[in-house]
Amino acid sequence: DGGITQSPKYLFRKEGQNVTLSCEQNLNHDAMYWYRQDPGQGLRLIYYSQIVNDFQKGDIAEGYSVSREKKESFPLTVTSAQKNPTAFYLCASTGTENTEAFFGQGTRLTVV
């Protein structure tokens, strides 16, 4: 079955550490996105990539970094510069029709 896989499901980070969240899709989609979800704030766009080797900052990119070396993969690194990283992180992709976004199951990151 085609879909988006995020790992890990739960992640704990110590203060000052960088952590990388994985996102892999086998839908052959060109565009991929990372969102952050906090209670009561909906989904906020962190980064997006519309094609391999290219990506753009979203609304809340500070403290995050991404890469897009392969079409299937769009990992997100939460750096120590992100002051409040505890949140639910969602990866998504869209195909050529661009009318429907497909989401992974999310990674819940907690700073300990």
Added chain:
Amino acid sequence: GQSLEQPSEVTAVEGAIVQINCTYQTSGFYGLSWYQQHDGGAPTFLSYNALDGLEETGRFSSFLSRSDSYGYLLLQELQMKDSASYFCAVRDDGGSYIPTFGRGTSLIVHP
């Protein structure tokens, strides 16, 4: 840029009909989508409206009025499993689909 407004919470009883409204402001508009998200889960796509009118998919319908920058999601014959958050989303006005989401409406269905 874009902004979307939707109520934060709606409550209803099983078997009832509920409408979740969404108003949007965009510099260019290509369509309005709706997503459902259960607690701790991933958002799942429900519907997409590019043109004015009502789209029906089983118990769920979605309506769009482009002239009013307004849409709604209508849920009929409510079931307990419909308790979830519902998000409206618009396409980015830059011509590519960068989904921008509202803050979501928490629907609570009571027995």
